[in-house]
Amino acid sequence: MSDTNAYFVAVIGAGPSGLFGARELANQGAHVVIFNRDIKPGGLAEYGVYPDKHKMKEGFRKQFKQALTNPNLTYYGNLTVGAAGDLTLADLRALGFQAILVTVGAQGTKWVGLPGEDLVGVYHAKDLVYHYNKLPPFSQEKFRLGKRCAIIGAGNVMLDIAYFMIHEVKSEEVIAVVRRGPGEVNFTKEEMTRSIANLDMDAFETEMKRVLPALQAVNQNPEVGRHKVLDALPKAEPKTGNSRFRFEFLTSPIQMLGENSWLTKLEVEDNILIAKDGDLKARGTGHKRTLDVEAVIFAIGDKIDDSFGLPTNSSAFATNPSPRFPIEGISYEAYNPQADAPVPDIFVGGWARKASQGLVGVARKDGTNASKAVWQYLQTLQPTVPNLEAVNEKMKSLGKQIVTKEDIQKLDAIEAAEAQRRGLEEFKFATNEEMLQAIEMGPENWIGFF
Numbered sequence: 001m002s003d004t005n006a007y008f009v010a011v012i013g014a015g016p017s018g019l020f021g022a023r024e025l026a027n028q029g030a031h032v033v034i035f036n037r038d039i040k041p042g043g044l045a046e047y048g049v050y051p052d053k054h055k056m057k058e059g060f061r062k063q064f065k066q067a068l069t070n071p072n073l074t075y076y077g078n079l080t081v082g083a084a085g086d087l088t089l090a091d092l093r094a095l096g097f098q099a100i101l102v103t104v105g106a107q108g109t110k111w112v113g114l115p116g117e118d119l120v121g122v123y124h125a126k127d128l129v130y131h132y133n134k135l136p137p138f139s140q141e142k143f144r145l146g147k148r149c150a151i152i153g154a155g156n157v158m159l160d161i162a163y164f165m166i167h168e169v170k171s172e173e174v175i176a177v178v179r180r181g182p183g184e185v186n187f188t189k190e191e192m193t194r195s196i197a198n199l200d201m202d203a204f205e206t207e208m209k210r211v212l213p214a215l216q217a218v219n220q221n222p223e224v225g226r227h228k229v230l231d232a233l234p235k236a237e238p239k240t241g242n243s244r245f246r247f248e249f250l251t252s253p254i255q256m257l258g259e260n261s262w263l264t265k266l267e268v269e270d271n272i273l274i275a276k277d278g279d280l281k282a283r284g285t286g287h288k289r290t291l292d293v294e295a296v297i298f299a300i301g302d303k304i305d306d307s308f309g310l311p312t313n314s315s316a317f318a319t320n321p322s323p324r325f326p327i328e329g330i331s332y333e334a335y336n337p338q339a340d341a342p343v344p345d346i347f348v349g350g351w352a353r354k355a356s357q358g359l360v361g362v363a364r365k366d367g368t369n370a371s372k373a374v375w376q377y378l379q380t381l382q383p384t385v386p387n388l389e390a391v392n393e394k395m396k397s398l399g400k401q402i403v404t405k406e407d408i409q410k411l412d413a414i415e416a417a418e419a420q421r422r423g424l425e426e427f428k429f430a431t432n433e434e435m436l437q438a439i440e441m442g443p444e445n446w447i448g449f450f
């Protein structure tokens with residue numbers, strides 16, 4: 001048992017919000033234990049950011065490793081916290097944690113509830129993104145992506161999936177199905193530069209003509225949308241392969257149709273734009289048509305995992321509408337709407353607080369601010385004597401291999417050696433078994449076992 005008094009905090013999740021939130025608390029002098037589902041830290045910075053963004057990913061990894069060097073910070077990976085997890089929130093309280101910061105991201109799937117969602121060939125972007133970023137168990141899943149695919153949505157995730165379909169799958173046709181118009185797309189010019197060379201310009205002009213009356217009906221200059229899509233052209237990356245990338249604007253999915261459980265068509269409905277509450281909304285016209293596709297991928301954002309065990313509010317965990325410790329006017333306090341009361345010792349940050357919102361830098365700031373709210377709450381309590389041995393004993397009792405900071409260092413060293421041996425920019429084990437076995441062997445005994 002540690003004999004120094006300190007505030008004792010559990011952080012659940014080691015994505016950017018959890019890691020930077022934990023670092024902030026550890027820098028204040030709290031003892032922080034991070035519990036992470038994945039073996040490796042990083043969350044979507046490791047398993048979401050596109051795999052070929054080596055420099056960016058390496059930059060994030062360095063920052064995460066640096067954060068973990070804080071001696072006030074303990075890391076346990078390869079275990080889940082939650083109502084049906086390896087540890088429950090009640091277990092954490094019983095271990096003496098005075099506050100719990102929940103930064104588990106948005107792990108649930110936002111299905112729309114359309115007929116045919118269970119057909120082979122219909123997926124959610126997160127699963128595919130985890131797959132190509134080698135996150136177990138998604139890394140081992142089979143995806144039937146076919147020759148033609150429709151991606152629902154117009155955010156940066158849609159573009160990541162389009163890039164994957166163009167560059168890796170080498171699809172014949174990649175169709176972005178966008179419920180509003182070209183003026184409302186949500187992706188950035190920088191991301192569009194990666195795939196715009198494959199954009200079918202004739203199809204784009206035809207589509208702009210098709211939707212012109214709907215744009216004019218809400219007094220929207222079509223140049224707004226044209227710029228949003230085409231401003232990436234001057235910095236377009238070279239064309240790869242022959243994939244034809246095109247947009248279907250003002251189009252919503254209605255149902256997926258299949259034969260023998262396999263997707264063959266996507267039925268869509270044309271929309272018009274309606275001005276409402278200062279925004280433009282899509283409204284169906286009743287005119288339906290079908291697209292011949294073998295894959296439909298929903299890139300419409302994610303929601304939190306409802307089974308975690310905290311009250312939810314739409315796609316994220318509910319937060320106290322009258323926060324006791326607001327930071328920059330934002331509430332980071334978990335809340336029970338039924339009891340109309342905060343859950344006093346539990347705080348939420350990052351994508352767990354606001355699902356699918358923003359870049360790594362935004363999550364970092366949100367986690368840091370959440371931990372400032374935690375710190376203010378802790379000032380209402382007396383420091384305790386953190387019982388790290390009891391936590392360690394609990395880890396041993398889980399009957400599975402729990403991963404520590406030192407283990408992560410070993411894994412990093414082995415994966416770096418493997419990358420060098422194979423002449424790759426980066427190497428990642430794709431299963432937990434391989435990662436755990438590599439950790440067991442250690443870098444000194446590692447001889448390229450797999």
Ligand SMILES: Cc1cc2nc3c(=O)[nH]c(=O)nc-3n(C[C@H](O)[C@H](O)[C@H](O)COP(=O)(O)OP(=O)(O)OC[C@H]3O[C@@H](n4cnc5c(N)ncnc54)[C@H](O)[C@@H]3O)c2cc1C
Pocket residue numbers: 012013014015016017018035036037038041042043044045048049050053079080081082085103104105106107129157160308349350351352357358359360361362363
């Ligand atoms: C496809 C995609 C690409 C992206 N590309 C970029 C990009 O190029 N640049 C950029 O800046 N941003 C990018 N982002 C955004 C960025 O990844 C997020 O803003 C950020 O990762 C969110 O951080 P977070 O810590 O809130 O959640 P996450 O990163 O999701 O981290 C959640 C952590 O919680 C853990 N966890 C989950 N459930 C449990 C549980 N029950 N118990 C214990 N641990 C749990 C997970 O293992 C994970 O480590 C991308 C996002 C996506 C989806």
Ligand SMILES: NC(=O)c1ccc[n+]([C@@H]2O[C@H](COP(=O)([O-])OP(=O)(O)OC[C@H]3O[C@@H](n4cnc5c(N)ncnc54)[C@H](OP(=O)(O)O)[C@@H]3O)[C@@H](O)[C@H]2O)c1
Pocket residue numbers: 112152153154155156157158160179180184185186187191252299300301302356357358359
């Ligand atoms: N390279 C990068 O920097 C990068 C890469 C990936 C992700 N990210 C970040 O991660 C965050 C999440 O990205 P995201 O693309 O998932 O979210 P997003 O930017 O919010 O885009 C979601 C898209 O899905 C559409 N949509 C939502 N619900 C729908 C429905 N029921 N039917 C049809 N369409 C629907 C939205 O349309 P409406 O606008 O009409 O609602 C929107 O076009 C963003 O902050 C993004 O910038 C960054």
